[in-house]
Amino acid sequence: MKTDFQLIAHANDFPDLEQFRSERSGAEVVFNGIVRTPNKGSEVLYLEFEAYEALFHNEMNRIAESLESQFQINAIVLHHRIGRVLPGELAVVAVVYSQHRKDAFEACEALMNELKSTVPIWKKEFNSDGSFWVSQTP
Amino acid sequence: MKTDFQLIAHANDFPDLEQFRSERSGAEVVFNGIVRTPNKGSEVLYLEFEAYEALFHNEMNRIAESLESQFQINAIVLHHRIGRVLPGELAVVAVVYSQHRKDAFEACEALMNELKSTVPIWKKEFNSDGSFWVSQTP
Amino acid sequence: MKKEVQLFGMLKEQYGSPVFVEVSDLPISAKELIVAFRMQFQEVQDLPFLIAKNHFMIQDVDLIDSTDHIALLPPVSGG
């Protein structure tokens, strides 16, 4: 299983996914997470993402191994922005490559659920009413 | 709800998805279906896709309306190759845009299941052992 | 009386397209047209079909008249 986990500093630095494609992976499921506005009634100005990079890589490797034990997976990619991200920009790209579509869908959705549970990235939302840290888990 | 359904004649003719993104759609789930080899033990040389174009558009519109009644969806895209498609090339791109990730994942997977049930596209596989029409449904 | 029917996929490869199906009368139900088609093109045997009228899917009970565009669809396999 190939993996590629990166924190991305600028909107144009997301890697091209072409390199992960292969004729052995019939299914590629991509989740593109985009900064959305409005959110809960307020106009979002931007988000600020902060990450703990060493732990990010270790957690992503743990998650990838866990997913590989549950699904047929050929490659897993997670690219996440850090710093200031504007509405309409990509915040996260999560991709799973599998021989078959069902595994690719389920593993990609599980990857996003894991990301939101334990991967050390924090988000502060700046909107027309002020700012706050978004708290999801634990 | 925006929709875009196209039959694509050449590998390089897949439209850029950028145009469907919006700051109102926080979630974009993309299924890229790639011609896979080997398949069931045989080396795939290529696939030939044939479509019934007028019915393709009518069926896709019906499916989109059905999905819209089940999920929060801002846009649905389906681009499918016709003609000869080589291993490693894209055969289909299915995309759902939603405010939220769960709806985008579920609607995109449902879209692919519908595609494989009733959308009038037929596939003939040419492999190292000969050729055959792939029969899935009804 | 003959009804023109467009074929696709393996049906088209085997019989060409369109074909002309001998029917006793029109209008008839989609199901009756399929029965007539199976009589004339016996090699398809129990291959399941979908049927489209004027570029929309229809059901067994729907009626087909002389001016309707009709297509018989073998099992689809997109994706």
Place this chain on the structure above:
Amino acid sequence: MKKEVQLFGMLKEQYGSPVFVEVSDLPISAKELIVAFRMQFQEVQDLPFLIAKNHFMIQDVDLIDSTDHIALLPPVSGG
């Protein structure tokens, strides 16, 4: 005795990073360190934490020694 602890997110914004947590002894369990942290930084109250040792997540019962790199993590919110 003080143990250096790296903070992130809202914790870092509030207290800076690193902070030094007063502990009676080392090694102690992760849970004991969190209790000591909460005593000293009472405004965090019942905010739940994850804790990392040497850049891996650890559990409440895992031991922390003087040479370990320790980080306290407020609720994550990636994506």
